Amino acid sequence: MLDIIIVGAGTAGLSAAIYGLRAGKSVLLFDGSSYGGQIVNTPDIENYPGIKHISGYDFATGLYQQAKDLGAELRIEKVLSIEDLGQTKKVRTTGGEYEARAVILATGARNRELGLPNEKALVGRGLSYCATCDGMFFRNRIVAVNGGGNTAVEDAFFLSNYVKKVYLIHRRDGFRAAEKDLERLRKRENVEFILNTTISALKENEGGLSALELKDKEGAERELPVDGLFVAIGQSPDNAAFSSLVELDEKGYIVAGEDCLTKTAGIFAAGDGRTKAVRQLATAAADGAVAALAAASYLDAEPR
Numbered sequence: 001m002l003d004i005i006i007v008g009a010g011t012a013g014l015s016a017a018i019y020g021l022r023a024g025k026s027v028l029l030f031d032g033s034s035y036g037g038q039i040v041n042t043p044d045i046e047n048y049p050g051i052k053h054i055s056g057y058d059f060a061t062g063l064y065q066q067a068k069d070l071g072a073e074l075r076i077e078k079v080l081s082i083e084d085l086g087q088t089k090k091v092r093t094t095g096g097e098y099e100a101r102a103v104i105l106a107t108g109a110r111n112r113e114l115g116l117p118n119e120k121a122l123v124g125r126g127l128s129y130c131a132t133c134d135g136m137f138f139r140n141r142i143v144a145v146n147g148g149g150n151t152a153v154e155d156a157f158f159l160s161n162y163v164k165k166v167y168l169i170h171r172r173d174g175f176r177a178a179e180k181d182l183e184r185l186r187k188r189e190n191v192e193f194i195l196n197t198t199i200s201a202l203k204e205n206e207g208g209l210s211a212l213e214l215k216d217k218e219g220a221e222r223e224l225p226v227d228g229l230f231v232a233i234g235q236s237p238d239n240a241a242f243s244s245l246v247e248l249d250e251k252g253y254i255v256a257g258e259d260c261l262t263k264t265a266g267i268f269a270a271g272d273g274r275t276k277a278v279r280q281l282a283t284a285a286a287d288g289a290v291a292a293l294a295a296a297s298y299l300d301a302e303p304r
């Protein structure tokens, strides 16, 4: 019987694996796509204590390698449901059924969509949610980034290195992004800020996305021709499958405090997928450690 199943191999999940293994517990990780989670797509990390600069990909790969070297196994299977059998939990995935004595939900969050009618159809035809993955396709072309958080501002800076022009479109004139990164972006000559403005429609031709219809806060509309759009308007959680085991808040985040405990004994929540004030790489890693050590204590206290 496995000790701990971890759902999600992002920063929180991999950190939990490292702490769980080092506490002498057996650990199996599941992720629907790959290791690394959201941070894989971040071009530059400059706020993780102890590391002055690293790419998201290198950070995630290092974390994965560290967990793997300790004996962690990652299976690329999506977790469909979890059943609480008391002292064990049955986890059903796209690959089969597994049982463990404790489960850590490190499900993170996925990219929020604009909700425009032809948005999904334009993915890969001019629209992307990942500047580091797809930015190179737009070398010397005109692109827009939508959003006002760290992701949008970092993406706009990254793209400005090789595209002809970047429009940063944000619905307010205040930013959530770090001031230092904003200052750096404002100095770029090929970057133009379009504030107090939302994207109301996506125009396309046979080649894909061709222009954005913009609406400012006075309601005035205009068309902005672009070759590409990078949507960076935040994330939303994906926890509906676990709603009978854990409490979800109105936005779908798992209700859990800094101790990472949920309402079900033996089920823990770590990282961006739980209710919390600060969603950062450092807090995701911290959650992984807290949840794994809480799971280890739970396992040591529970008779087999």
Ligand code: NAP
Binding pocket: 042, 044, 045, 046, 047, 112, 113, 114, 146, 147, 148, 149, 150, 151, 152, 154, 171, 172, 174, 175, 176, 198, 232, 233, 234, 235, 278, 279, 280, 281
């Ligand atoms: P975020 O901080 O949640 O920002 C999302 C942005 O999109 C906000 O500016 C928001 O506007 C805007 N927005 C939300 N819904 C929208 C909609 N429907 N239409 C138009 N605009 C919309 O998301 P994020 O930038 O992806 O960052 C997520 C978390 O990861 C944050 O905690 C961030 O600090 C962290 N992060 C850290 C790093 C790093 O440390 N290097 C890098 C990337 C991300 P309002 O401001 O008006 O709400």
